Amino acid sequence: MSIDDYALAKLQFIDENWSAYHRRLNPLTTRVYRYEDVIFRKEEWLEDIVDYLKLPHDADAIREIAKAHDILPKVEDPDAHIRQVRPGNFRAHLAPATIDRLGRELGSYLQAYQYLNPTSYGESLVFAEEGEAATRLFSCFS
Numbered sequence: 001m002s003i004d005d006y007a008l009a010k011l012q013f014i015d016e017n018w019s020a021y022h023r024r025l026n027p028l029t030t031r032v033y034r035y036e037d038v039i040f041r042k043e044e045w046l047e048d049i050v051d052y053l054k055l056p057h058d059a060d061a062i063r064e065i066a067k068a069h070d071i072l073p074k075v076e077d078p079d080a081h082i083r084q085v086r087p088g089n090f091r092a093h094l095a096p097a098t099i100d101r102l103g104r105e106l107g108s109y110l111q112a113y114q115y116l117n118p119t120s121y122g123e124s125l126v127f128a129e130e131g132e133a134a135t136r137l138f139s140c141f142s
Contacts, residue, residue: 004098011105018109034113039085042066 001009031052037045043066050057076084076092090099103110110116 003093004095007094007098007102011102014106018106034115036087039072042070 031049033045033048043063046062046066047057047059050062071082071085073080073082073084076089094102103116107116
């Protein structure tokens with residue numbers, strides 16, 4: 001099976017799982033982060049988690065943990081645990097027709113999580129949302 005066939009075969013699975021995720025989690029008590037938030041904003045992400053959970057913490061410890069796990073490979077290594085982390089890598093592996101179909105069929109999720117605006121990757125935590133903002137995000141999938 002080609003990577004394009006595999007990606008397209010997973011469309012229904014992805015849609016069903018994201019739909020279930022949004023139906024079952026209460027946006028008022030759920031904190032959502034994008035992959036890019038974790039990769040490019042580790043320190044800010046960790047600070048937000050401990051603040052959100054109201055946990056005691058040490059800013060220096062958070063900084064050290066973030067620094068120790070700030071792994072950004074320069075080239076893709078398919079055999080490595082962290083093979084690559086750059087947004088948009090799918091363009092190197094999927095056919096344009098596959099990308100178009102994924103975008104059409106999963107567009108509501110991609111739009112809601114700001115994946116259709118690649119300039120925002122890594123600029124700030126995108127989905128440290130709560131309250132009304134999280135409710136709006138989740139309601140677009142109802």
